[in-house]
Each structure stands twice: as structure tokens, then as C-alpha cells.
Amino acid sequence: MDLICKFVFKNGEEIGESIDVFDGYLIVKRAGDFFGIPLSSIKDDGEKITISDFDEVEGKRIGEKWIAEKSKPISIEELEKYGFGKE
16 A cells, blocks of 8 residues: 555545655645644545544644654765765
8 A cells, every 4th residue: 555645635625645654654744734644544545545533633743753753964974875975
């Protein structure tokens, strides 16, 4: 089941786009916000994702945790390890 880069709907309304799976949550981007939706609250029909009710306060906390862990700067050494920065 591929959950990334799909539009996410709740009650027939588009609420954002899925961008990652993190610690049992689907990370959804809506405008400039990120939030996590428990995988148990999603249904994927192959083209779009539909979600049921979930704890939105917890979802926002998970989104902030995802940002903190996924948006860390990369060191020059890490870039070089993957072949970037070498001539």
C-alpha cells in the first residue's frame, strides 16, 4: 500500500496531501502545517486516502515531532558520504 503523495479527504473534503509515514502515523501537509493521522484511521482506495475522526491535538504534536526529526540540517560529511560536494 503506497500512501505517499496522495490527496487526503475527510467527510468528502480535501484536507491535504500525504508526505510520509512516521511512527505509525501518516504525515499530512495542509498549507504550511503538518500533522500525523494514526494509520488505523485511514482508508486507501488506491487513488486517494480517506480518514476518519482522530485526535487533532495529538496529530499536531506528531506533525511537530516529525518536523523536528526530519528537518535537521545535513553535515558536509554526510553529503560527501553520498557523493555530494566532491569534484
